[in-house]
Amino acid sequence: MPARPDYPTFIAGHAEVIERINAGDAGLPTLDILLRVAQEALGAVGMLFAEYGTSGGRIVAATGAAEWALGRPIETESPIAMRMLTGLPTQVLTLDRLEGKFPHQATGRGLHTMLATRLSLRGMVIGSLHAFYPSVDDLPTIEHHTLIEFVGTNLAHMYGHQAGLPVHGDGPVVAALTDGLAIIDFDRKVRLWNPAAEQVTGLSQADVLNATLPFPIPVLDQTLDHRLADGRWLKITASELTGTVDSIVVTFRDISDQHRREGDRDLFVALTSHELRTPVTVIKGYADTLNSHWDELPEYERRHAADVIGQRAGELARLVDRLLSSADEAGPAASSPPAPFDLVEALRLAERDLPTALRRRLLVRLPVDLPKAVGDRSTVTTILTELVTNADKYSGDGSSIELTAQSDERTVVFRVSDRGIGVRPEHVERAFDRFWQAESGDRRRYPGAGLGLYLVRRVIERQNGWVSLRPRDGGGTVAEVRLPRG
Template sequence: MIPDGPDVSADAVLASCPDAIVAVDARMRVAVWNAAAERLFGWSAAETLGRPAPIVPGELLAEEHAVLERTRAGEPVSVLTRRLRRDGTAVDVRVDTGPLRTADGAPAGWLQVFRRDADHGELRSHAAERARLVRRLTDVAADINADLDLGAVLDRIARSLTELTGADAGGFALIEGDRLRLVSLSGLSEHLKGYTAPLESSLFGELLRSGRSVLLATDDTRSLDDLIWADLDGLHTIALGVSSVQGRPYGALYALYSGRRVGHVELELLELLAAHAGVALGNAMAYQEMVRRRAKEHAVVESSADGIAVLDGEGRVRKWNRAAAELTGVPAARAAGRPPPFPLPEGEGASVRHRLPGGRWLEILVTGISGTEERVVDFRDVTQAKELEEEKDLFMATAGHELRTPVTVVQGFAGTLVRRWEQLDDAARKDAVRTIAERSSVLARLVENLLLGSAAGGDLRVGAEAFDLRRLLEEAAGAFSSFSPRHTLCLEASEPLPAALGDPVATDVILGQLLENAFKYSPDGGRVRLRAGVDGGRLVVDVEDEGVGIAPGDEERIFGRFVQGEAGDRRRFGGIGLGLYIVRRLARAQGGDVTASARALGTRMRLTLHSAPPVGGPEAGGAGEGGVSVPGGLRPEPDEGPDQGC
């Protein structure tokens, strides 16, 4: 430091110095820019002070960083290099760089002295050496980029590090959250691989906080004994550089020296290698992500319940997933290279439905893949939906037909009463009102079935209480005993009959529907038998008729929505096909069931219910001495009720 005096000042010395002098602070901002620097580079002090110096060519930034880092140990560094002038030309200079310190000795930045270089021989030698190093670095970069497996790339980087920088050992540490993990190494014991350490207190953490790309640590400035790298005997210097992927720090290259001393050239090579390593890692990670994404897409496509096909620009199948093969019956090997076995929608976003030869309905959609001529075809099985649509159409037609008749009758007789009330006698009026009442009852039952059928599509809520099943049976038999003059209704029930556990209202609906069907599907008359007893610990009620019976194989089909037992003659029997669907849902909601079976003549419908737990004696819960429990079927004794003579 030159003290100011009456005749000489530090500013005067700087202004008079024939060499260009530039001082930068710890953040690389210009603090001093003398007159010789203005003359050499063309920028004035006003244009450079407080800003990074604009004189370092981009291809020499790594060299500059290496030189500055090397001087942090207190050793001045002199290099022959090239710098930029304001007019865009380059000038060959020798740069002497040393540390800049405050009055108390703390690091404050760097001081650089620039001189024009006139020794072209030395310059040519320097350029030749740089060209050799660049070729060597290019070969190393090509080597580490020769593999796309992430683990293999990391191993190549560690090997290339010692080869290029002359380090005795090295390694690559990966950032994982707030820790570092050693993932590859060279010249060190394999047991160190996988070692982790806190990022914050590591040399890498110090490097990241400094904002620089390289860091040099020596045993002259700090202790290296507490680091994992102390595994290397004679360790005296650690150099490390940041490897970034897509602009974010990903890991650090560590070069370890136990023999030779480290110069700025090694630091420059380390920084350049770290940059190339970041590129190689980015490529490997991108490839790994692509493989992972393709594997995920493959898993999604293969596990999809929809058929998925990928077509090329000519409409031929390139991809055919498992569901596609199952839905169409065409295996992937036979589908590949051919058009799909169904028509495609005319435009993107449209859909088309197609029926396959086997009767299955497909809904097909097509979407184009952006940037290619390929298209993705998604198709799914809509057979059930198609059948439901047909059932709904049939339901609407049938319901309209069934409702029209009683409504027309009620409307006609009501109109007659309004228009001709005075002309009709009492008997005619009563007949008209009776007809209106009867048809209104039919209409009410139809509406009730519609409502119950709608509710049965979801969860039915029924009660769970003990009730007198015998009383319900007697009331039902009494209500239907005069239902038809061509039929005879017989009630046969065990005596006494245990109490049932369930919902008496729901059970009454079930009994009414089963008896109505028994009369309805035996149009020629005959005997309808209503039997009840105990079978296998459960209450069983059978309704048997001598009617048209059930076609073989239809024992379950008749419990579907909008289905009738005699499907081929709907007009003959009428109805909307919801009755049995409703009664089964009501029975199962109580923990019971309704099943159907064919007889030699007619049909047997069986309702099963839980019996209520015994409360007192046999009258309350058991079958009693008169009860019948026969595994093969019910054989109750005749009941002394409205069915005498059955």
């Protein structure tokens, strides 16, 4: 590690970041540039940024020797997360002295010292920024501390503008983490308006004090769901303020996610009927043709009809499995506990189960000496089918889809790579949301229920693995699955 950060390099790179932000181009592409600039200036071998939410977090950007961790989920009770959430804002950690999966995997890849800083916005922790060094003798100086804190401040500023951030649906909630609270008199005039109320409604104290409460009040000791003008939903309760005779305390919180889930159920029914209708119609049409015109049809047409019925029945079976798994909020259950298995053998067997058209496009390059992975072998067919199907959907007929695999000290990885339309950096996490597709118009060009990647992530993470997407150099997309090494 250099004795001092490389300030000229940082200033030059930071100017580019500021220009992009001023031009309105933030989100993951700018976040990635900022990490690369910081890595070089700090003399680190890798950088990553972990985005936190109310139920955990995820590594949404990584560079250099930390790129392997992209897409990895973060548990808030993990040793590193606990240190970042409750300890000093900026810390130097020796990874081989920490318990947990991530420190174990990082030290196995030659990363030993970590300089990390916590990011906060409006009093809430939104993420943490980490720089990695290969030696325990690499002790960052006070100038390194100051620089990474400055980079963290820039990141928090980007989140404050919410331009392409947060990255994933479970990301930081800029609304309140606690209920909004107002105290009103019997004329409905607001006498108290707490900070959480400002965050939930977007209305400041100056906007509402001594004014009429800006939403209806339920019957005392009951609740009311109310939709705001911006489309968000509040759950509102009201009760008398103890110790007073003329005041009411009103509490409210944002329940838009709950209403969104109800909308998801409606969308699920609509998409299910749409997706099932096509294969069922084809199967019925060919079956009716065979039944009504068997004697009139030549042998090759009968065989063709039977082939189509078989292919469509297979598609229908896979679609039903996908829809039923998605409808189960508990997630697709693994049929057996994680155990060591031969990933190459499992992938080759899964390849044989692919439809003929997909097998012809798939270029398989698997090593013969890959270490065993730890997971549920029975899910490999589902995972590979979904990833290859997704690659096929978004790439031209003439291009190949590649299946490769390798390992490192702690994980075994396989990748499905295509030369299709590619994935935009700001979509690499949203692609795993249920029912999500890149553009509303894509459903016509690229039909589908938007469930495949959602299910892949749930299946893999139940096996202590993780999955990520990234743009491929030269065009296309790389889907990467990592499982613990046996």
